[in-house]
Amino acid sequence: MHTVIEQAQKELIETGCLRVSARQKLWLALGPAEVNEQHPGPLTEAVRKRAQLALACGKKVSRVWSAYDAEDKRPQALLRKTSAYLDGKCTAEQLDQLLTKTDFMSLMDEERYSSAPLAALAAWNGAVTALYDEPLLSPDRIGCKEEDLDFYDWDAAWCAAVAWAGRDEDASAGKQRVEEMKFWAWYLEQVAELLGEEGYRFPKKEIRKFQEQQEPPRPVPEQADLEDFVRYMGLGEFLYCAWQAQDRCYVIWTVNRSMKAVCPECGAEIIQPKFWYGVNYLDDAFPKNGPTIRLLGRIPWLSCPDHPDANCRIIGGESINVKAAWKRYLSVPGRPEAFLAELKRRTVNSYNIGEVFTSLNEQTDYHHCQIIPPNIKGIRWIDPDMEEMEIDLAAFGPHVYFQNHPLEEYCRCYPDRVQTEKDGTLLLTMERHWVRCERDENGVLTRVVLRSRFMVRFDRNAEAAIKAKLLHENQSAALGEILRCSDREVVRMPWEELRSRLSGLTRPEALAAQKKLRDNGLLCDLLPIPRR
Numbered sequence: 001m002h003t004v005i006e007q008a009q010k011e012l013i014e015t016g017c018l019r020v021s022a023r024q025k026l027w028l029a030l031g032p033a034e035v036n037e038q039h040p041g042p043l044t045e046a047v048r049k050r051a052q053l054a055l056a057c058g059k060k061v062s063r064v065w066s067a068y069d070a071e072d073k074r075p076q077a078l079l080r081k082t083s084a085y086l087d088g089k090c091t092a093e094q095l096d097q098l099l100t101k102t103d104f105m106s107l108m109d110e111e112r113y114s115s116a117p118l119a120a121l122a123a124w125n126g127a128v129t130a131l132y133d134e135p136l137l138s139p140d141r142i143g144c145k146e147e148d149l150d151f152y153d154w155d156a157a158w159c160a161a162v163a164w165a166g167r168d169e170d171a172s173a174g175k176q177r178v179e180e181m182k183f184w185a186w187y188l189e190q191v192a193e194l195l196g197e198e199g200y201r202f203p204k205k206e207i208r209k210f211q212e213q214q215e216p217p218r219p220v221p222e223q224a225d226l227e228d229f230v231r232y233m234g235l236g237e238f239l240y241c242a243w244q245a246q247d248r249c250y251v252i253w254t255v256n257r258s259m260k261a262v263c264p265e266c267g268a269e270i271i272q273p274k275f276w277y278g279v280n281y282l283d284d285a286f287p288k289n290g291p292t293i294r295l296l297g298r299i300p301w302l303s304c305p306d307h308p309d310a311n312c313r314i315i316g317g318e319s320i321n322v323k324a325a326w327k328r329y330l331s332v333p334g335r336p337e338a339f340l341a342e343l344k345r346r347t348v349n350s351y352n353i354g355e356v357f358t359s360l361n362e363q364t365d366y367h368h369c370q371i372i373p374p375n376i377k378g379i380r381w382i383d384p385d386m387e388e389m390e391i392d393l394a395a396f397g398p399h400v401y402f403q404n405h406p407l408e409e410y411c412r413c414y415p416d417r418v419q420t421e422k423d424g425t426l427l428l429t430m431e432r433h434w435v436r437c438e439r440d441e442n443g444v445l446t447r448v449v450l451r452s453r454f455m456v457r458f459d460r461n462a463e464a465a466i467k468a469k470l471l472h473e474n475q476s477a478a479l480g481e482i483l484r485c486s487d488r489e490v491v492r493m494p495w496e497e498l499r500s501r502l503s504g505l506t507r508p509e510a511l512a513a514q515k516k517l518r519d520n521g522l523l524c525d526l527l528p529i530p531r532r
Helices: 003-015 020-029 045-060 062-068 074-086 092-100 105-110 117-132 156-165 173-194 204-213 226-232 322-330 335-346 407-413 460-467 473-483 487-492 495-501 507-519
Strands: 237-244 249-255 260-262 273-285 292-302 313-315 351-353 358-360 363-365 379-383 388-392 400-402 418-420 426-429 433-439 445-452 454-458 503-505 524-527
Touching: 003 020, 003 173, 003 204, 020 156, 020 173, 045 062, 045 074, 045 117, 045 156, 045 173, 062 074, 062 117, 062 156, 074 092, 074 117, 092 117, 105 117, 117 156, 156 173, 173 204, 226 237, 226 249, 226 322, 226 335, 237 335, 273 322, 273 407, 292 322, 322 335, 351 445, 400 407, 407 426, 454 460, 454 507, 460 495, 473 487, 473 495, 473 507, 495 503, 503 507, 507 524
Parallel strands: 249 292, 351 400
Antiparallel strands: 237 249, 260 313, 273 292, 351 358, 358 363, 379 388, 388 445, 418 426, 426 433, 433 445, 454 503, 454 524
8 A cells, every 4th residue: 555545544544534734745645746826837747636636526526516506507617627628628728717707705705504615615626726736735835734724725625525524414513524534535545546556445444433433412401491502502601592573583692711722823722812703503493483593602712912813723622513403402392392481481681782783682773773662671762862872781681792792801802992980980982882881889780871973974076075185165164163173274184084083973063063064065974874
């Protein structure tokens, strides 16, 4: 057996996959690299073999793509054109033209649940290999690790492996790992054939052993309890459940506080998040036309303070197929009815204040456009003219968040937006509102007051006139009066400074500024649109 095949087989048996360093060794065993990132390179015998291997990966998962989107034939067109190029039936320029106008990266950004778009990306990367050789064989990438790579760096084999493993979206994480191992076993056999070892077969007994080692099905909780449910789903801790009336949807928020990462530069273990962001784990409906359930989570963004640009690698934690786990959870006799009753019993009020929009019980809008149902206590308008709203947490409940952060965490992550008054009240400045946060003697949030924060937005002609210093005398005077400066200062003022000084206005200030500017021929509107 060829040494490189033997080494790769050993790694596959031990890990269930072929890491990028192993794939690089397999590729180089086919011949020297000819990587050219700027222009299509020569189709040497080594490049041809690597391209045939990448093309085979794309073909293997083409049905995965067809099942996902039968109407979009672009991946198949790329596969055919790549095959034609390798057979000498089309030119490099023709393949490159098709490659250039075909973009699958947007699909990856849009798709939250399925790995099928990676099948399309495998076809795309196959064409790249045929024209430019395997990009991961460039000198600066030899010997790299998975954590060193960006999502855009992955090769056709990796894309195909993930697409193949995830083609059954309801399979458990263990089953998907077994399917991934089967893909890599097939891949190793393809390489062996290109190396002249046509009789090589990966030992099936090793796949059976690997399958036996995968995690047994997680025991489904006996009771319909939200805390148990979130732990069973592997999503960390339960935060709260809210009812989104417009979509007839129960929204369950979770938080994962136990995630850790390692900095690839210095090896430091990172546990303190730079900030938190939200993810959508699941959108599904209960049986028999029941309401929708939405599983959301708060995930820490872990970044090394000494190497902020490094791509820190998440360590530990288990991988769970949320969709499959949800179906198993509902399969318990009587579980859908019992869990619905638990959701109704545990539903609370929630309010999230973002930079621009706010969300009352997961219904998002400008805060001054929020419709407050009469059954929700503790939230009211206290000054409509100033677009000022009050939330009394004693009546409303404790679930008030700031860009999906509890108040204390928001202040830690965004200290430049927080001002502390002598009495301990916190003033937060966001893009479209000011937020006043009052706390008790123990530092617990008790009252929140929101006030709209407006900005003037000029139309295209008015903006161009201001930037070009082509204002009429009355227009300069109007701007000077609003900005409390002389006409001459207005003319000399940089555009960014002027725009900044026309932000952070109260509602009366914004309406007065808009009227004066319009009266003097400077068309503009306000953001947010004032409440009528």
